[in-house]
Amino acid sequence: MEYLINIGILFCIYAMLALSLNMVVGLSGLISLAHAAFYGIGAYAVAILMTSHGFSFWSAMLVGVLLNGITAFLVGKILSKFKGDYYAIVSAGLSVIVFSVLLNFKTLTKGPLGIYGIGKPSILGFSFYSSGSFLMLALVFVALFYALFVLIDRSSFGRALKGLREDEELTVFLGYKTDKYKSVIFTLSAMMAGVAGSFFASYIAFIDPTSFQLAEGIFFFTMITVGGLSSAFGSIVGAAILLILPESLRFLGLPYETAAQLQQLIYGALLVLMMAFRPQGLFGKFRV
Amino acid sequence: MALKEILEKYKPLDKGLAKERMDVFQEGLDAVSTIHLTKSFMGIKAVNDLSISFPKGLVTGLIGPNGSGKSTLINLLTGLLVPDAGSIVMANRAYPFIKPYKLRKFKIARTFQDGRLVEQLSFEDNLLLGVAQNRIEKSFLEQSIKPYQKKLEGILVKTGLKDHRHKKAEDLSYGQRKLLEIGRALMQEADIYIFDEPFTGLSPKMVEEVLSIIDILRIEAKTVILIEHNMSLIEKLSDYVIVLDHGTLLASGAPKDVLKNKQVQEAYLGV
Numbered sequence: 001m002e003y004l005i006n007i008g009i010l011f012c013i014y015a016m017l018a019l020s021l022n023m024v025v026g027l028s029g030l031i032s033l034a035h036a037a038f039y040g041i042g043a044y045a046v047a048i049l050m051t052s053h054g055f056s057f058w059s060a061m062l063v064g065v066l067l068n069g070i071t072a073f074l075v076g077k078i079l080s081k082f083k084g085d086y087y088a089i090v091s092a093g094l095s096v097i098v099f100s101v102l103l104n105f106k107t108l109t110k111g112p113l114g115i116y117g118i119g120k121p122s123i124l125g126f127s128f129y130s131s132g133s134f135l136m137l138a139l140v141f142v143a144l145f146y147a148l149f150v151l152i153d154r155s156s157f158g159r160a161l162k163g164l165r166e167d168e169e170l171t172v173f174l175g176y177k178t179d180k181y182k183s184v185i186f187t188l189s190a191m192m193a194g195v196a197g198s199f200f201a202s203y204i205a206f207i208d209p210t211s212f213q214l215a216e217g218i219f220f221f222t223m224i225t226v227g228g229l230s231s232a233f234g235s236i237v238g239a240a241i242l243l244i245l246p247e248s249l250r251f252l253g254l255p256y257e258t259a260a261q262l263q264q265l266i267y268g269a270l271l272v273l274m275m276a277f278r279p280q281g282l283f284g285k286f287r288v
Numbered sequence: 289m290a291l292k293e294i295l296e297k298y299k300p301l302d303k304g305l306a307k308e309r310m311d312v313f314q315e316g317l318d319a320v321s322t323i324h325l326t327k328s329f330m331g332i333k334a335v336n337d338l339s340i341s342f343p344k345g346l347v348t349g350l351i352g353p354n355g356s357g358k359s360t361l362i363n364l365l366t367g368l369l370v371p372d373a374g375s376i377v378m379a380n381r382a383y384p385f386i387k388p389y390k391l392r393k394f395k396i397a398r399t400f401q402d403g404r405l406v407e408q409l410s411f412e413d414n415l416l417l418g419v420a421q422n423r424i425e426k427s428f429l430e431q432s433i434k435p436y437q438k439k440l441e442g443i444l445v446k447t448g449l450k451d452h453r454h455k456k457a458e459d460l461s462y463g464q465r466k467l468l469e470i471g472r473a474l475m476q477e478a479d480i481y482i483f484d485e486p487f488t489g490l491s492p493k494m495v496e497e498v499l500s501i502i503d504i505l506r507i508e509a510k511t512v513i514l515i516e517h518n519m520s521l522i523e524k525l526s527d528y529v530i531v532l533d534h535g536t537l538l539a540s541g542a543p544k545d546v547l548k549n550k551q552v553q554e555a556y557l558g559v
Binding site for chain 1: 367388389392404407413418426427429476
């Protein structure tokens, strides 16, 4: 049971990441590979502030989310000048920079040694220490993110995002300042990734920079590509598939090294297959 | 029914209004004008020191042979291109260039020769995109299409495509796409409509739909700039004609006078 609850918590964290990334990639057509960076900033903000400065989980999370908001807003200003592949490359650059900082700014992040002893959230004296209660809390956030996605999807804001993802020039003609739209959705998405990072740090209780590499960003990208672009439900399905598939390898009795390699192979194959045969993903509403 | 037959039957509504509006135009009232507008591509002047005016409340046919600068001019007027020199006068103000997102504020709507739509959005969403809230903070709160429902239904009837409202743009036929673009422009309730070859690829029934749409715009005293190669259409629909050649003004005036002009016939009709 405990194992299933732990899988459930990881699913919630992935679902939050998938929902937030799908707002940028699916709704807006911006191929962002910067998500691992924002996930990392959120996680490290909680880790550093809770272990060294006595912050509560919530206040540390708020700092992380705001930090992500500021970073994404500034980076988004630069990113909004780029399109397509260039957007992907520049956003990947941010991931590499943040990873390097996490790895090398040892006085703050403790570098490759990582930070351990990260606490759990609590509300009005109730601690979410047990896995079950932590899962419930994470589910609440998944539901909130899901609702936010749906609200954006059906709003005029969402329609403008869908317009710019296919023909930005035309969307400008129709009266939209698309740079602003891109900047806002990118910032919002980064802040949401920060929440996911905070939950991850608190759940795992130990983090090091390896969880926030560019490869993680590609993994999140795979989740939404498989589940479905521009779809809240697809994001959830993608997160579940990408979690359950590698987990099922545990039961094949493969050596750890082999299983880890096989996992990468599965992610890669899934990405290629989906792009080739169903570019909109399983429940997607948008084809790249 | 062939286009020729449709045109023979077609009688523009209230073309008499044009005389009155033309008098006003001659007194200096125009919808949009250019002053010494110039745009070059690789040393070739596509629009060359062009100073012209489009009359307010009239249907103006913009014609000229291929490469005469019609599309470049329209792209300069709508901000798709930035002029090398000169200015564009809109709403009584001269601008060195037009910011395309301001077209909505200037109440200018345009269609494109190749029919530009958001392919993976529905017919309805494509129509709404031109009119829905564009202020970012308000656009998020706009969760319903109710404020636009009446207008939307009206356009669906006008374009005769009510049954296709939920279809994705990419699943529409060429003619339906052209009508959708015109519908999107109508949704914007603009003062100036720029239609780039709106009749190309339309079925006879659709041609009639567009003719009646232009009639309504004429009655509503909207300014229509019509780029069209079919001279019979230009003659029948336009109140005023502007002929470009090599990026300069070759002739302008009433269609019957302009189309008889020897220079125009030589340059454009090859007579």
